[in-house]
Amino acid sequence: MSAITAPCPPIPGDDDLLARFAAGERHALDELFRRYRQPAYRVAYRLLGNEPDALDAVQEGFVKVLTHLHGFQGRSSFKTWLLRVISNAALDLGRQRGRREMLSLDAPLAESLDGQLLKEEDVGRGLERADLRVLLDRALSTLSETQRQTFVLYADAGLSYREVAEAMETSIGTVMSRLYYARQKLRAFLSAEQET
């Protein structure tokens, strides 16, 4: 008896999907969307703080990318390009909708923090996810827009230094420098919150 095995079809790369989309194959977009919707949403959500706005930014980013494919010259991966455009769209939307006012430093913290709460084990014990998110949103609002974008691409999208550098079209050294100062500011803010 002989067994016949069919070869597993290769997973198409992003470039292949983009070419198929450009040729009019709608399902190629479905696959690209499924592939990157989650990191895109995480980035947009962190920069905007709510689901409807984050979905708007994701939608806007995908539309911009897909209608400007001629501008994508393969200097970076599709993923980093997409996340760059979506994070820019989120920042634009945030400016239009007064994101920074929403996250004013004068706003009361949903839940007071005591002791060394800002540790992973304490998160599970004390802070609810939403409260922690509010706190981190406020911490992020102390960063410059560029630092915030850099840090969110690194921390929420999980991009490497090299990928963040690609997405921001800058050097790895600049990314490392921005992340260094972003961490310093975030820690300073969170420490101050613990003391109050």
Added chain:
Amino acid sequence: MTQQPIHPEQGPTPEQLAAFTEGGLDPEASAQVEAWLADHSDDHDLLPLFRESAPAELPEATWNATLARIHERVSTPARPPLRPRWGFRLLVGFTAAATAAALAGVWLIPPWLTPQPDRSIVVTPAPGEDDEPFPVALAREVNIISVHPRDADAIVMGAPLLGSLEWAESEDIEVIDADPHPVDGQVPWLEEGPVPMILVSTGDR
């Protein structure tokens, strides 16, 4: 190019780290440095907080609705470039006619009836190389409704980038660092004082 391997315990040497930040390592060595930095990162206290507070998974129906809207928008043919409105055209025509009439009037007045001009020489500075316009939009893509006279000389047009355009003044901008252009080595500069300008949000600064 032969490069020293990254020491697994001691990590990259200062030279290797410098080469990494400048993008001078080959992909394999760069990946090694990146992995070492990730293992020895000082943000082990921050990253778990961000992961913990990530938004919850969305239901598939929400994703499908978003995807449907994207499909709808990318399949809609792009709008043709905006053409100037008739009102704007009439305004431009009227202004041009009025200017021509005024110039013609000045031309026809006898010279002894006009005040004698100041003989001092007025030199209009020629635009320097650094003052070249930086195009970001085509004229036919812009429909100008009104412009403050202060900003009239600062309008810049050209193909729009993916980012947004935003008015700002140089006082609103703080230059943290500026990298020389990789080809010609020029470094961007910022005008002193309240100079209006358009910021192109490309997200790289």
